[in-house]
Amino acid sequence: MPFGSSSNDNKLKNFEVMINPQKKNFNLSIILTACIKPINIPFLKRTSEIDRLDDYKKAFIKWCKNELVDKIIFIENSGYDLNFFNEESKNFPNKKIEIISSNLNNTFKKSLGKGYGEYLCLKEVFENSHTVNNTDYYLKVTGRYYIKNFNKIFDDFRKKKSDIYVCIKNNLTYVDSHVFGGSKFFFLKYVIPMASKINDTNGVFMEHCVAKATLQGINDELKFNHFSTYPDISGIIGTNNKKIKTNIIKKMKLFFYGKMKSYFLSNKKY
Secondary structure, three states: OOOOOOOOOHHHHHHHHHHOHHHOOOOEEEEEEEOOOOOOOOOOOOOOHHHHHHHHHHHHHHHHHOOOOOEEEEEEOOOOOOHHHHHHHOOOOOOEEEEEEOOHHHOOOHHHOHHHHHHHHHHHHHHHOOHHHHOOEEEEEEOOOEEOOHHHHHHHHHHHOOOEEEOEEOOOOEEOOOEEEEEHHHHHHHHHHHHOOOEHHHOEOHHHHHHHHHHHHHHOOOOEEEOOOOOOEEOEOOOOOOEOOOOHHHHHHHHHHHHHHHHHHOOOOO
């Protein structure tokens, strides 16, 4: 599990803060979940390992190149050879990049779906990742995707430092699981336990479980904020094999509703 160079001394860190003031006092890791070679997973149309590998490579390089990203945890659950990612990481010696290879995709009933496999990835990260021990906040992103307006998302998350940082919709029953974030406490005590109930075949998806975890956290007075800027995601959807598209009107609506949800949810109990 190689990391970027550990030679980042205090002078280098101070220099990075000077050229990137947005990073100051915000310790964030990006968790990229991956399954390069899915087998017999229901509701999945983008199944070609060649296509999926290409998706992951392109997104990974973009994340590595983003100047605001210091820490990346890339976890793959089908046991695929990750030599490309290990080698690519060496091109970014000033970042902490952890590559985790696992065969978790062969440890559960496939009828539970890809969401359950992603739950196992998160569980593995928070139980065994070295980077987790030195991180306060996390942004989980589907590994084949890149957020084109990440710098705005980062700045919003940094300013709010929320325990729960999500986009919740459909009458508070659904959280966009392509990208969501929060504190270590939120992931460990709420997201992972709730996500263990995922069963795609029975209609219980990751999105529903993270929504329930969100409402539980709010009820327990965790600091909540809805995305102020809707993530502009670049990638191809696994369930229909089509490019992600979000029109301007929809983005404006989501922004407006997000503001209202942040206000009302922060003042209600569930």
